[in-house]
Amino acid sequence: MFDYVIIGAGFAGSVIAERIATQVNKKVLIIEKRNHIGGNCYDYKDENNIIIHKYGPHLFHTNNKEVFDYLSNFTDWRFYQHRVLAFIDGKNVSIPFNLNTLYEVFPKTIAEKLENKLLGKYKYNSKISILSLLKEKDDDLKFIANYVYEKVFKNYTAKQWGLKPEEIDAQVTARVPFYISRDNRYFTDKYQAIPKKGYTKIFEKMLNHPNIKIMLNTDFKEVCQLKDDEFYLFGQKFEGKVIFTGMIDELFNYKFGELPYRSLDLKLETVDKEWFQKVATVNYPNDYDFTRITEFKHIHPANSKRTVILKEFPKPYEIGKNIPYYPVFTKENRELYNKYKKMAEKTKSLILVGRLAEYRYYDMDDVIKMALKVFEEKVK
Amino acid sequence: MFDYVIIGAGFAGSVIAERIATQVNKKVLIIEKRNHIGGNCYDYKDENNIIIHKYGPHLFHTNNKEVFDYLSNFTDWRFYQHRVLAFIDGKNVSIPFNLNTLYEVFPKTIAEKLENKLLGKYKYNSKISILSLLKEKDDDLKFIANYVYEKVFKNYTAKQWGLKPEEIDAQVTARVPFYISRDNRYFTDKYQAIPKKGYTKIFEKMLNHPNIKIMLNTDFKEVCQLKDDEFYLFGQKFEGKVIFTGMIDELFNYKFGELPYRSLDLKLETVDKEWFQKVATVNYPNDYDFTRITEFKHIHPANSKRTVILKEFPKPYEIGKNIPYYPVFTKENRELYNKYKKMAEKTKSLILVGRLAEYRYYDMDDVIKMALKVFEEKVK
Ligand SMILES: Cc1cc2nc3c(=O)[nH]c(=O)nc-3n(C[C@H](O)[C@H](O)[C@H](O)COP(=O)(O)OP(=O)(O)OC[C@H]3O[C@@H](n4cnc5c(N)ncnc54)[C@H](O)[C@@H]3O)c2cc1C
Ligand SMILES: Cc1cc2nc3c(=O)[nH]c(=O)nc-3n(C[C@H](O)[C@H](O)[C@H](O)COP(=O)(O)OP(=O)(O)OC[C@H]3O[C@@H](n4cnc5c(N)ncnc54)[C@H](O)[C@@H]3O)c2cc1C
Numbered sequence: 001m002f003d004y005v006i007i008g009a010g011f012a013g014s015v016i017a018e019r020i021a022t023q024v025n026k027k028v029l030i031i032e033k034r035n036h037i038g039g040n041c042y043d044y045k046d047e048n049n050i051i052i053h054k055y056g057p058h059l060f061h062t063n064n065k066e067v068f069d070y071l072s073n074f075t076d077w078r079f080y081q082h083r084v085l086a087f088i089d090g091k092n093v094s095i096p097f098n099l100n101t102l103y104e105v106f107p108k109t110i111a112e113k114l115e116n117k118l119l120g121k122y123k124y125n126s127k128i129s130i131l132s133l134l135k136e137k138d139d140d141l142k143f144i145a146n147y148v149y150e151k152v153f154k155n156y157t158a159k160q161w162g163l164k165p166e167e168i169d170a171q172v173t174a175r176v177p178f179y180i181s182r183d184n185r186y187f188t189d190k191y192q193a194i195p196k197k198g199y200t201k202i203f204e205k206m207l208n209h210p211n212i213k214i215m216l217n218t219d220f221k222e223v224c225q226l227k228d229d230e231f232y233l234f235g236q237k238f239e240g241k242v243i244f245t246g247m248i249d250e251l252f253n254y255k256f257g258e259l260p261y262r263s264l265d266l267k268l269e270t271v272d273k274e275w276f277q278k279v280a281t282v283n284y285p286n287d288y289d290f291t292r293i294t295e296f297k298h299i300h301p302a303n304s305k306r307t308v309i310l311k312e313f314p315k316p317y318e319i320g321k322n323i324p325y326y327p328v329f330t331k332e333n334r335e336l337y338n339k340y341k342k343m344a345e346k347t348k349s350l351i352l353v354g355r356l357a358e359y360r361y362y363d364m365d366d367v368i369k370m371a372l373k374v375f376e377e378k379v380k
Numbered sequence: 381m382f383d384y385v386i387i388g389a390g391f392a393g394s395v396i397a398e399r400i401a402t403q404v405n406k407k408v409l410i411i412e413k414r415n416h417i418g419g420n421c422y423d424y425k426d427e428n429n430i431i432i433h434k435y436g437p438h439l440f441h442t443n444n445k446e447v448f449d450y451l452s453n454f455t456d457w458r459f460y461q462h463r464v465l466a467f468i469d470g471k472n473v474s475i476p477f478n479l480n481t482l483y484e485v486f487p488k489t490i491a492e493k494l495e496n497k498l499l500g501k502y503k504y505n506s507k508i509s510i511l512s513l514l515k516e517k518d519d520d521l522k523f524i525a526n527y528v529y530e531k532v533f534k535n536y537t538a539k540q541w542g543l544k545p546e547e548i549d550a551q552v553t554a555r556v557p558f559y560i561s562r563d564n565r566y567f568t569d570k571y572q573a574i575p576k577k578g579y580t581k582i583f584e585k586m587l588n589h590p591n592i593k594i595m596l597n598t599d600f601k602e603v604c605q606l607k608d609d610e611f612y613l614f615g616q617k618f619e620g621k622v623i624f625t626g627m628i629d630e631l632f633n634y635k636f637g638e639l640p641y642r643s644l645d646l647k648l649e650t651v652d653k654e655w656f657q658k659v660a661t662v663n664y665p666n667d668y669d670f671t672r673i674t675e676f677k678h679i680h681p682a683n684s685k686r687t688v689i690l691k692e693f694p695k696p697y698e699i700g701k702n703i704p705y706y707p708v709f710t711k712e713n714r715e716l717y718n719k720y721k722k723m724a725e726k727t728k729s730l731i732l733v734g735r736l737a738e739y740r741y742y743d744m745d746d747v748i749k750m751a752l753k754v755f756e757e758k759v760k
Binding site: 001035045049204208209210212213214215216217218222223233234235236303 | 381415425429584588589590592593594595596597598602603613614615616683
């Protein structure tokens with residue numbers, strides 16, 4: 001009846017389903033816990049006629065032509081270059097921190113001095129890690145490195161990961177760059193674009209195929225079982241391949257313990273004016289409890305007198321209470337993950353792919369690239 | 381795993397699923413051929429921000445308080461009284477044909493004369509069938525009866541059912557009434573209302589329950605089988621009850637032949653002006669090949685500078701080519717239906733309900749009432 005079972009209808013599951021249906025003409029059953037397809041990329045039009053990204057703002061950007069061309073089969077694009085400001089010392093200034101930002105933050109004389117020092121030392125359009133700036137002997141370079149680290153990264157990272165500022169691993173965060181440039185864009189990838197009608201339409205188009213059946217609102221545990229390294233579907237042994245994009249610890253009933261994730265409380269607000277802020281996203285590294293505010297009209301233009309904004313409040317993930325968004329990368333967690341992975345390898349028909357199943361932070365383009373690769377190498 | 385299987389996610393299937401999930405706390409699998417829930421009542425918001433009824437205009441009206449209260453669990457209402465005009469002799473006039481219409485159609489002196497004759501003979505606010513008017517001795521009453529029959533009903537009926545005007549059974553159509561009243565409303569039911577956010581939202585709310593699983597894009601024949609009067613699901617004998625709301629002849633592979641239906645070619649047009657016509661629906665009994673034009677903004681107010689209209693062109697139903705909308709009531713077809721029904725009775729677990737499975741023209745309120753009854757008497 002079905003040749004493949006896929007658990008999860010995000011990009012990982014949907015791309016593989018689409019490939020199976022169209023490239024090898026086999027039948028797929030997708031099982032998805034939520035009441036919609038699209039995973040964390042799901043969006044919808046609200047009562048203000050504004051497209052909202054339900055699980056946080058999603059900006060597509062890639063240098064991978066193959067991925068861009070593949071997605072272009074399912075959508076027209078709006079060519080959009082993402083801008084982010086950061087609220088620093090009472091002012092919204094451009095980030096990634098670059099030469100323009102110097103002039104936005106400091107009095108002109110200081111900005112000029114810093115700019116000249118930087119340009120004297122580094123190539124224009126290069127990205128210099130804060131870490132290497134801190135190692136410079138020059139006091140001005142040290143000063144600017146410290147400033148960026150303290151004002152832009154330290155507290156933001158602490159909020160995001162729920163750490164005290166002193167717990168932040170300076171070595172890691174100091175890898176973030178100072179951008180010796182006047183380029184104010186948040187990303188510099190070759191392909192930056194927004195699907196004209198939103199992401200959900202992409203998934204609808206991908207999955208609209210007679211070979212693909214979808215069960216929404218269905219936790220895989222309701223209809224599948226892994227027993228003695230064999231996979232069962234609707235109580236019958238399932239002979240085909242199983243592509244799993246959910247949480248690997250859940251698949252094994254948390255046998256070795258829980259893999260930690262960060263979650264977010266996402267608070268949507270409708271504001272009764274035409275615009276709320278100058279750009280799509282403003283980060284709040286030091287103020288308030290949210291990390292950033294996104295205004296969706298900048299991402300998807302809309303004909304509305306109101307505007308909708310989203311505040312993101314980071315939280316620990318708790319099973320059944322909120323959604324696991326970001327894996328927490330520590331050596332310990334990686335080892336725990338590997339235990340599960342080894343366990344999974346015993347079930348020959350099982351293929352793990354995606355953000356949750358691989359416990360990796362994937363951007364959309366990465367996960368699509370990986371899904372296309374997994375299809376070629378392991379699925380078809 | 382599942383206690384019930386329901387085939388079809390229109391009102392018949394969805395109401396029963398909702399009752400099973402919430403009243404007896406059992407598990408249901410719904411199998412639906414289309415890529416959406418809601419059956420023929422499905423609607424969506426288009427790019428003009430206008431709610432469109434994909435399968436033709438749906439106006440909810442009922443005298444049944446139980447049905448109205450039940451539906452009110454799933455929606456807020458906009459209280460809306462439906463108006464229909466008919467394009468007669470180059471002018472849009474009110475229907476059902478009533479005393480106002482006389483003045484819209486005829487010169488004042490004639491209208492007054494006809495009105496006085498009608499009021500002299502019949503009670504105000506009564507509905508008189510064209511048939512009984514034709515039997516009157518008075519020439520004026522005969523004249524108006526004939527006029528209404530010829531101009532409003534005959535050709536409309538011919539278009540709708542694909543007959544030549546001379547093939548129309550005058551006896552049947554002449555049952556339609558002349559309304560001795562100044563009430564221009566199309567329906568006179570006590571409860572007339574439109575779901576504030578459209579019909580699809582009702583279905584989403586009804587079916588959003590952990591006990592309900594839905595497979596869209598799935599013809600029941602892909603996953604179920606009826607063999608030796610037993611029902612099979614995913615290749616296994618299914619022990620629970622099966623609620624079937626699809627076409628009964630299809631269920632039995634057209635064993636005794638096809639049940640005929642009328643279909644419609646539905647042509648949507650976006651018009652670049654604020655309004656297209658004065659009321660929601662204008663009938664075209666005598667002109668053009670479509671039966672009526674509906675302008676959705678009258679039904680669901682929308683903030684748009686454009687407007688969207690729908691033309692309905694009746695067609696015969698052809699398997700696989702279009703959608704079966706209206707059963708064709710003839711004695712012969714009823715007998716054919718009964719053969720299938722008898723066949724179905726052999727499968728003890730099988731319950732037939734809805735417009736297709738019962739081969740009946742149900743309005744929405746009727747089908748909901750029937751589904752609630754079937755749930756109480758046969759399902760739970
Ligand atoms: C807040 C936020 C912002 C982001 N912004 C960007 C961005 O700007 N640009 C970018 O490129 N990427 C961004 N991403 C990353 C992007 O969301 C991921 O790359 C992408 O969603 C990964 O796809 P996936 O299929 O692996 O996972 P998901 O999209 O999470 O899909 C997994 C699916 O599996 C389902 N599932 C889980 N458990 C079960 C179960 N037990 N039973 C059945 N189904 C189950 C889930 O419901 C989900 O639908 C962002 C992510 C987050 C969280
Ligand atoms: C043009 C038009 C206008 C109407 N206007 C009104 C109105 O104004 N007011 C009013 O009260 N009523 C109106 N109705 C009637 C209303 O649509 C019906 O009362 C209602 O849709 C009946 O619900 P149902 O569940 O019986 O059938 P449906 O809504 O037809 O649902 C049956 C479902 O079964 C599915 N199905 C069929 N075959 C299969 C298969 N092989 N496998 C899986 N699934 C299958 C179908 O896809 C469909 O979703 C109108 C009907 C039409 C056609």
